[in-house]
Amino acid sequence: QLHLQESGPGLVKTSETLSLTCTVSGGFISGGGYYWAWIRQPPGKGLEWVGCFWYGGNTYYTPSLRSRVTISVDASKNQYSLRMTSVTAADTSIYYCARRRPGGARGGFDIWGQGTMVTVSS
Amino acid sequence: DIVMTQSPDSLVVSLGERATINCRSSQSVIYSSDKKNYLGWYQQKPGQPPKLLIYWASTRESGVPDRFSASGSGTDFTLTISSLQPEDAAVYYCQQYTTTPWTFGQGTKVEIK
Numbered sequence: 001q002l003h004l005q006e007s008g009p010g011l012v013k014t015s016e017t018l019s020l021t022c023t024v025s026g027g028f029i030s031g032g033g034y035y036w037a038w039i040r041q042p043p044g045k046g047l048e049w050v051g052c053f054w055y056g057g058n059t060y061y062t063p064s065l066r067s068r069v070t071i072s073v074d075a076s077k078n079q080y081s082l083r084m085t086s087v088t089a090a091d092t093s094i095y096y097c098a099r100r101r102p103g104g105a106r107g108g109f110d111i112w113g114q115g116t117m118v119t120v121s122s
Numbered sequence: 123d124i125v126m127t128q129s130p131d132s133l134v135v136s137l138g139e140r141a142t143i144n145c146r147s148s149q150s151v152i153y154s155s156d157k158k159n160y161l162g163w164y165q166q167k168p169g170q171p172p173k174l175l176i177y178w179a180s181t182r183e184s185g186v187p188d189r190f191s192a193s194g195s196g197t198d199f200t201l202t203i204s205s206l207q208p209e210d211a212a213v214y215y216c217q218q219y220t221t222t223p224w225t226f227g228q229g230t231k232v233e234i235k
Contacts, residue, residue, distance in 0.1 A: 112171035
């Protein structure tokens with residue numbers, strides 16, 4: 001059974017860089033044509049899709065974050081990562097990694113990590 | 123961006139009663155190549171990640187109880203819980219995956235009376 005686990009520092013200083021990793025187990029990032037995404041949720045608020053990649057294809061970002069966000073993959077470790085620069089308090093959120101099925105194969109984010117809370121503070 | 127708007131923001135429903143949540147998209151979420159509605163519904167309980175309930179606007183994910191049903195096409199969608207159970211207290215989100223950025227509704231909190 002596929003499992004996703006986020007890891008990274010829980011506290012980041014204002015203006016610095018946030019780095020998170022999602023480790024995938026029970027399956028391979030490189031197989032199946034899935035999208036691998038980052039989604040965030042400020043405390044007590046709704047969900048915001050940050051970006052994703054399709055292995056062997058493109059990487060996509062939400063426009064409001066595109067200038068500060070990079071998603072990369074290390075297939076040899078079955079991991080992918082989120083890097084967000086110049087963070088502010090507004091980036092304080094629970095960050096989830098999640099798998100999205102291809103739209104023609106049902107679609108939707110069917111597998112989620114448990115999430116990791118990142119607080120941005122000076 | 124496709125804006126997803128849910129209504130109401132919250133509702134209180136008695137056990138065994140019906141709960142209905144609406145979702146409207148600012149443009150059609152029908153994917154041109156296969157004519158399917160690329161819309162999902164999620165349930166999120168406190169301290170947990172969201173759980174996919176419905177995909178293609180109306181198809182239940184495996185293992186989801188049949189008291190959950192959904193309908194709609196194009197820009198207007200509905201999630202219905204036919205007979206509310208205690209474990210259904212949660213926040214529900216709709217989400218379109220037709221076009222990036224994939225966007226979520228603001229959420230509807232369902233509470234039990």
